[in-house]
Amino acid sequence: MSTPKPKPKLAVWKFSSCDGCQLSLLNCEDELLALANEIDFANFPEASREVIPGPYDLSLVEGSITTRHDLERIQEVRRQSKYLVAIGACATAGGIQALRNFKDVKGFLDVVYANPEYIETLATSTAISDHVRVEFELRGCPVNKHQLLEVIIAFLRNRRPDIPTYSVCVECKQRGTACVMVTRGTPCLGPVTQAGCGAICPTYNRGCYGCFGPAETTNLPSLGNQLFAGGMAREEWSRLLQTFNANAPAFKRECAPHD
Amino acid sequence: MTESAKTKTIKVDYLARVEGEGALELTVREGALTDVRLKIFEPPRFFEALLRGRDFKEAPDITARICGICPVAYQMSAVHAMENALGVTVGGALRDLRRLLYCGEWISSHALHIYLLHAPDFLGYPSAVAMAKDHPTVVENGLKLKKTGGRLMSLVGGREVHPVNVRVGGFHRLPGKSEMRAIIPDLERARDIARGTIRWTATLNFPDFEQNYTFVSLAHPEEYPMNEGRVVSNRGLNIAVTDFDKHFEEIHLSHSHALHCLLQNDGQPYHVGPMARYALNSQLLPAEIRAEARNAGLGAVCNNPFRSIIVRSVETLYACEEALRIIQSYEPPEKASVEIKARAGTGRAATEAPRGILYHRYEIDESGSILDADIIPPTSQNQKMIEEDLWKYTPRFLSQPDDKIREEAERAIRNYDPCISCATHFLKLTVDRA
Numbered sequence: 205m206s207t208p209k210p211k212p213k214l215a216v217w218k219f220s221s222c223d224g225c226q227l228s229l230l231n232c233e234d235e236l237l238a239l240a241n242e243i244d245f246a247n248f249p250e251a252s253r254e255v256i257p258g259p260y261d262l263s264l265v266e267g268s269i270t271t272r273h274d275l276e277r278i279q280e281v282r283r284q285s286k287y288l289v290a291i292g293a294c295a296t297a298g299g300i301q302a303l304r305n306f307k308d309v310k311g312f313l314d315v316v317y318a319n320p321e322y323i324e325t326l327a328t329s330t331a332i333s334d335h336v337r338v339e340f341e342l343r344g345c346p347v348n349k350h351q352l353l354e355v356i357i358a359f360l361r362n363r364r365p366d367i368p369t370y371s372v373c374v375e376c377k378q379r380g381t382a383c384v385m386v387t388r389g390t391p392c393l394g395p396v397t398q399a400g401c402g403a404i405c406p407t408y409n410r411g412c413y414g415c416f417g418p419a420e421t422t423n424l425p426s427l428g429n430q431l432f433a434g435g436m437a438r439e440e441w442s443r444l445l446q447t448f449n450a451n452a453p454a455f456k457r458e459c460a461p462h463d
Numbered sequence: 464m465t466e467s468a469k470t471k472t473i474k475v476d477y478l479a480r481v482e483g484e485g486a487l488e489l490t491v492r493e494g495a496l497t498d499v500r501l502k503i504f505e506p507p508r509f510f511e512a513l514l515r516g517r518d519f520k521e522a523p524d525i526t527a528r529i530c531g532i533c534p535v536a537y538q539m540s541a542v543h544a545m546e547n548a549l550g551v552t553v554g555g556a557l558r559d560l561r562r563l564l565y566c567g568e569w570i571s572s573h574a575l576h577i578y579l580l581h582a583p584d585f586l587g588y589p590s591a592v593a594m595a596k597d598h599p600t601v602v603e604n605g606l607k608l609k610k611t612g613g614r615l616m617s618l619v620g621g622r623e624v625h626p627v628n629v630r631v632g633g634f635h636r637l638p639g640k641s642e643m644r645a646i647i648p649d650l651e652r653a654r655d656i657a658r659g660t661i662r663w664t665a666t667l668n669f670p671d672f673e674q675n676y677t678f679v680s681l682a683h684p685e686e687y688p689m690n691e692g693r694v695v696s697n698r699g700l701n702i703a704v705t706d707f708d709k710h711f712e713e714i715h716l717s718h719s720h721a722l723h724c725l726l727q728n729d730g731q732p733y734h735v736g737p738m739a740r741y742a743l744n745s746q747l748l749p750a751e752i753r754a755e756a757r758n759a760g761l762g763a764v765c766n767n768p769f770r771s772i773i774v775r776s777v778e779t780l781y782a783c784e785e786a787l788r789i790i791q792s793y794e795p796p797e798k799a800s801v802e803i804k805a806r807a808g809t810g811r812a813a814t815e816a817p818r819g820i821l822y823h824r825y826e827i828d829e830s831g832s833i834l835d836a837d838i839i840p841p842t843s844q845n846q847k848m849i850e851e852d853l854w855k856y857t858p859r860f861l862s863q864p865d866d867k868i869r870e871e872a873e874r875a876i877r878n879y880d881p882c883i884s885c886a887t888h889f890l891k892l893t894v895d896r897a
Contacts, residue, residue, distance in 0.1 A: 224531020233610040252590030253479040
């Protein structure tokens, strides 16, 4: 038997997050074993005890930066990674835990923990790209597992991932889903949210709530005015934008003057 | 060798094949175990604080983000707690659909743990991918089973991680009868795999480690518990979920970002999850499943945590059967949700996440704005129990190399399918033998 060519090494890193995005890799049930023939899961603690030392060809980073220790750890991850891809809303925008960025974190600690002096945390939750260079950001809360596979394969083949940056509206048109704003008057973030989920919410009779963050080109004030005309309060509009991608610049900007 | 005269610390810096980040520290002094610390170092995310001021209708979508492995559990506990606050009951086909969604999560989460996280311990592999080289059919079957659970979650919930279809009062959209029927062949295959899983896990080698646990789970008079029931134990506890706060207390220890939860009357740790549910409810399983459990060597109670892999398999078979039963009798109700109106109040609910009881309490004002939230995930409840197991299980390995101690300690932890993302972040093992 000839010596097999060494396989590229994949690492999966977790920062502050729910685990759902890295779980999406294990949710690729049909592709997982085939993928394992192409690459080594060299450092993927959720799936394996075995750790092959770096450097790594591709690092997938889930989660946001919320502790002093993680500030240092992400630098080390960057040093060990040829390509670094941030996956999911926490890694690309700070996640739901970035709501602390708009509040006093000391107050948050007191609410949750009886002995807040035991807890170490930063006052903010921030995206990976705020701290290190990233080769690509894959959006979503959670990421779409088919897009995740596309990103992995693209980097292994040295090409740009084919991930659209248009809005969820395009996906509704592709699916033939009737517009929930037009037909039912349901508030929907689809016009300003990046595609990727497959427009699930409108298909399930509800408005998009922004899991994939702002689309590449958005007109948030215009959508806001449309919703205000339909009777929505400014406060409610801000709340709609302040969820899993609250700290994404476009959403943050739109909320700022009204708060 | 002078090792026995010294103290040393054995550490597992990053627990593998668990959800989230945790560590373990064992201190060994003169050959005896003197301290055990299960550390949850996953950074806190402050859900209970960030829920304040949000609308009650947002709770299921926001709390789902606590855990990507069991988002349905969070959504179910959130909607039931809110409905409790609003004085609303959701019954009939909507209740069945919620149970169906939960079946999907049980199948998916249990299959993940049985095949990808737990089984490699018994067969001596670092991962399921490594195990697949020698046992391809086993791993492929596990993945098929897991996929069917995910498919069920997508059917009812819209997607498998953070479903979108759940709302206070019911759902946004009702699945059609034909969509539901289309999944039957997959579920029948999953049921066969699940039956095979029980038989296969029964053949594994288990360490001799019988314990005398205090088990706590929901119990319902007519069904194996998922969304409803009283909180009961094998020591005589039998309370309404609304009295949970009076009987359980959360404590905050310096070595953990998770809050430990203990029974208030005696300060003792307790065990939640599949083994607790099984011990307190196995009489409600269909006869055919009870027979499978019996043939797999399970009595009415299982007290060996290593054998939890068999109990999880039994519950997986039940979830497949239950899903088939619900789908076969499904008639879409007239409305996807019941009428909901905000009012001031406090609501409490507990449901059975794959890992055990998940308790939510919310206080809301008359406009529906959340004033206060309290969430107690299963892994914080099990954390103390896991430490107790480590106290009893690891001493038999202390004369062996540190790596062996680490491996065995990790196994003892993995028995609980701990979800550190839920309990905040989880495990490193340090063994201190100075």
